[in-house]
Amino acid sequence: xxxxxxxxxxxxxxxxxxxxxxxxxxxxxxxxxxxxxxxxxxxxxxxxxxxxxxxxxxxxxxxxxxxxxxxxxxxxxxxxxxxxxxxxxxxxxxxxxxxxxxxxxxxxxxxxxxxxxxxxxxxxxxxxxxxxxxxxxxxxxxxxxxxxxxxxxxxxxxx
Numbered sequence: 001x002x003x004x005x006x007x008x009x010x011x012x013x014x015x016x017x018x019x020x021x022x023x024x025x026x027x028x029x030x031x032x033x034x035x036x037x038x039x040x041x042x043x044x045x046x047x048x049x050x051x052x053x054x055x056x057x058x059x060x061x062x063x064x065x066x067x068x069x070x071x072x073x074x075x076x077x078x079x080x081x082x083x084x085x086x087x088x089x090x091x092x093x094x095x096x097x098x099x100x101x102x103x104x105x106x107x108x109x110x111x112x113x114x115x116x117x118x119x120x121x122x123x124x125x126x127x128x129x130x131x132x133x134x135x136x137x138x139x140x141x142x143x144x145x146x147x148x149x150x151x152x153x154x155x156x157x158x159x
Contacts, residue, residue, distance in 0.1 A: 022141040022155045026093065028134035029059065030104050033122045040123060041105065042116040043077045049121055050084055059122040059135060060085050060092040062152070063101050074118060081119060082152055091142035093155045100157040 033039040038058075040049050050057055062078050069075075085092040095101055101117045122135065145153035 020156075020158070022093075022138060022153075023157050025134040025137040025141070026061070026095070026155050027104055027158055029122060029132060029138060030061075030101075030120070032132055032134060034105060038123045039105070040121040041119070043074070043081070043119045044116075046081065046119040046121045047077070049123070050081070050088075053123075054084070054088045054090070056123045057085075057088070057090050057121050058124050059138060060090050061095055061101075061120040061122075062092065063095040063098045063117050063120070065096070065098045068098075068118070077119070086151070091139050092152050093138070093142065094152055095155055095157060097157060104157070 030039065040046055046060070060081065062081065064074070064078075082092060084090075098117050101120070105115070105117060105120070107115060141155075142153065145151070
């Protein structure tokens, strides 16, 4: 039996509804995190934060568009970030629409300039931990995805 045959026999959670729920939860989490000041955007900014305080990172989002697929440097950064997240038990997802992400997160609050949204980290605002229902849904989504060998699931954001 091949891996594909075994993978094909796995019970897949409720398909489209499952994915839609994850997309909605991600949207809610991003809005909530930005309001609380718990959102770090940018590949370099995220890498610095993970290096300094990995225990404070609660969730990671990697985002690309079709034109980013050929960017070797970005793909290398993604590989390193994914490895770091796996090593530190940080749930991670991919989003294939940077424009939708930009519409949710918006420009930098300091400068008003568009930000690098290829990597977004959600951090815990304090030692008590952050009990956000959307974060809990996404943690469950990631755990279920890992159960079917999808280690970095792709989420589609709602319109």
